[in-house]
Amino acid sequence: MKKPRVIYWFRIDLRLHDSPALKAALDLEPAAFWPIFTWDPHYVYRARGGSNRWQFLLDCQNDLSNSITKLNPKSKLFVLREAPQSLLPKLFKAWKVTHLVFEKDTDAYAIERDNAVTKAAEEAGVKVIVRSGRTLWDSQEIVKQHGGKPTMSITQLQAAGNRIGPVRKPIPAPNHIPDPGEMPLDFVQDQPVTKPDVNAERRSESDTGYHSIAGPNGDFAVETLEELGLPAATTPHRGGETVALKMLAEIVADTKYLATFEKPKTSPAQFEPQSTTLLSPFFHFGALSPRLLYWRAEEAAKAYGKGASSPPVSMTGQLLFRDMYFAAHAALGPVFTQTAKNPYCRFIPWHLPSKRDPETGLVTGEYHVDSKQADDWLKRWRNGMTGFPWIDALMRQLKHDGWIHHLGRHSVACFLTRGGCYIDWERGCEVFEEWLLDHEPACNAGNWQWLSCSAFFSQYFRCYSPIAFGQKWDKQGELIRRWVPELKDLDAKYIYEPWKAPISVQKKAGVRVTGDGLSTEPGAGSGTYPKPMFDFSERRQVCIAALKTAYDVGLHGADAPVLDGTWRDMFPSDEHAEIQGRFLSDDDGEGADNGHVEEAHAGDGAASGDKRTAGKAAAEKPKKKQKTMADYVISTRK
DNA sequence: CTGTGTGTTGCCTCC
DNA sequence: TGGAGGCAACACACA
Incomplete structure (x- = not known):
């Protein structure tokens, strides 16, 4: 019997302990054993991620490599820079491989990749062993x-x-880790398709990662951020x-x-x-x-x-x-990370909805700007310049450290979607994808659906307050003082609502609450902190009313009207611009808060006024005509 | 079909 | 200061 010559293909299992796949590989008692990592351009150019997460990945690779070398000085984690779909078939031949072993990965791209590699292995007579371990x-x-x-x-x-x-x-x-066999590279390196590169805007230099299969020194070393053209990481968390x-x-x-x-x-x-x-x-x-x-x-x-x-x-x-x-x-599958075509995700006509590929129906990463104001709100949310210190502190911590507490994620996610901005959860999902060290496509999309009341959770009237929720945990606003240094000397009485601080108090604290949060950078430099971008309690009511309407309509992402655009006919028209996802009334700027839309209708005498009226109406079965948003706003305001 | 219980993590007021 | 209850009420599993 031929002695096993085994490639162990590390991907999302950068560890030695408790790895069923690694155990299966070593149980073969290989005559040659190559622990490899393929630096996959499909991942490198398509996985949205900042330096923090790339560094964490490199940390994990380096540590694993050292651990392997400790068990066998002749071995390490051999990093090869080429797409596995083209590289592995060449290695099977050049290295006379008998077995390929890896841990199962159920992510959308991973399934496609592993199917291709498995097929190629079978054609080459290489036995594939897969174990679940993640x-x-x-x-x-x-x-x-x-x-x-x-x-x-x-x-x-x-x-x-x-x-x-x-x-x-x-x-x-x-x-014990067996010796690697010879590693000839007497074949042509396939050059990757480097465009589009979702990380292009984050690279300060060009990516030189694919100049040769075995890296710049020909020693299969782990990549570096410099090689990838990425700036240094800012996070203190190391992998x-x-x-x-x-x-x-x-x-x-x-x-x-x-x-x-x-x-x-x-x-x-x-x-x-x-x-x-x-x-x-x-x-x-x-x-x-x-x-x-x-x-x-x-x-x-x-x-x-x-x-x-x-x-x-x-x-x-x-x-x-x-x-x-x-x-x-x-x-x-892939539709789990989007609303469109996802039968389990409720359809809510958010602002800034995703553009879709007409062929596949999958989101492209671009979005429709139905509202300039909402787009500004998204920018301010992302930059930690909303004017709500609790939200801004969390967003700045997230950007800098790549990690915030789960409840902090709840707070900022609710704020962006159903509890403030009424912006598509997929926009927030993308920002988390870029910044979170622990970004997991399934968990991230699932949690955004949860927090936006699109799936898993539905009690949209339970709304995180950007003021009260933080105060519950941190009366003195220590987190805010740490991450929003503009406000570090502000009295605790005003730290969650600095716009309420009298000018004399602002002066004493060395900060002025002014500006639109777009024209200045976050930080203590300017001596200013932006005004809040809206009245939270007004926005809360607008959102609750809009969510109620969407729930009454009852569409999900895979329903035909969502996919063909006729959903618009199912939503009450005219006055309900906001919930139709085509709110464009901010053309002439000047404090055109959405709240005004509702105020106008609150005054037109349509409402019945009793809280129970809204409740009963909602309890009745599918309505041809929904209660208007104004009705709901008035009844909840009572 | 209808009713009931449960669901990781809200906010506010009151005591 | 912390816990309970009111608020107004959805979706789903299960009987």
Whole structure:
């Protein structure tokens, strides 16, 4: 029998411990064993990401490479710069490979890529071994156990999981890595298609990553940010399995913290140290196995006994949610990360809706500017210049550190969508995709659908206040003082609402609340902080009314009217510009707040006035004619 | 079909 | 200062 010559293809599993795929590869007792990473242009040019996340990836690769070398000085993580679809078939031949082993990846592009590579391997007579290892349970198995449908609640996920069986116990890291074989590169390198490059605007220099397969020194080294033409990262959070295991050990040492963890009770305002584990970026790159945290948490709960928390709020609950989103994504495929063509995502005619490819129906990354004002609001939200210090602090922390607390994400996401700006959740999703270290397509899209009340969650009248919610956790506004230095000397009484501070108080604090938040840069430099971009309570009412209308219409992303544009006929016309996603009344600028639209109608005597009227009307079955927004606004205002 | 219980994490007021 | 209740009320699973 031919001795196995094995390529282990690392992708989203940058670790040695608890890797079922790696174990399967080593169990072959290879005569030659190549741990490789393909620097894939499809990923490099299509995955939106800033320097922070690229650096975290490079950290993980470097750490893994060092760990491999520690087990075998002849080996390391060999990085090859070419698309795996073209490269691997050449390697099969040149290196006389018998087996290709990798961890299962259920992301949209990954499935396409792995199918192509698997087909090529079969044609070359190379045996492919795939193992699930990224989630508690195999996501595709969960889908199967859930009747082929996406898991849309934690109980559904748990039920499907129970049918599969207990979460598998962690596998120890290997203590031996076989030698690599010869690595001839006597073939032509396929040059990548480098355009379009979604990260072009983030590169300060040109990308030289593809000049040769084995890198600039021909030694298969891990890439560098310089090579990629990216500026230095700003985040203090660094990657790698070694760091992850050290952080995990510290968490495990605190049995009480781990056993009694309740996510909703952890503070989004706490920093240095943060109130949660910060392990999510390691899960994203596979530097830490979720099953390891799962079983450590179970053990801690057992040791702690009575008083331990349980899902969904417990630590294991957090991991279950992750599995839920992965399985939902696995069931629906690429449409899970968008509204259009997604039968489980409610259609709400937000501002700034995505443009779609007419062929595939998939979003292109561009959007329609139906409202100049909404586009300005999006810019200000992204820049941390909304004029709401709590929101701005979180957005600046997110941009700089690549991480904010889960409840902070709730706060800013609600604000952008159903609780303020009424902007498409896909716009926010893209910003998180760029900035989050732990960005996971499934979890990100799932959480944005949740917060925008498009799927998973529907109580749109529960609205995060950009003022009260932060105050609940941080009376003194410490998080704001840290991230919005303009306001660092402002009295706590005004720190969440600086526009209410008398001029004398502003003077004393060395800040003027003025400007539109677009013409100045964030920071203490100008001595100013922008005025709030709208009256929150007015916007809250506009949004609730608009959400109510959309719920009454009851369309979902895969419905024909959504795809052919006739949805417009199903929404009340004339006065309801906002909820039609074609609000354009800000042409002549000058404080043309959307609130005015509603004020006008509030005065035209249409409303019945009683809170219960709105409630009863809503309880009645499908209405030809919905209650008008003005009715609702008045009745809720009472 | 109808009713009921549940759903990770709202805000405000009151005591 | 923190917990309970009111607010007005959706979607889904399940009986």
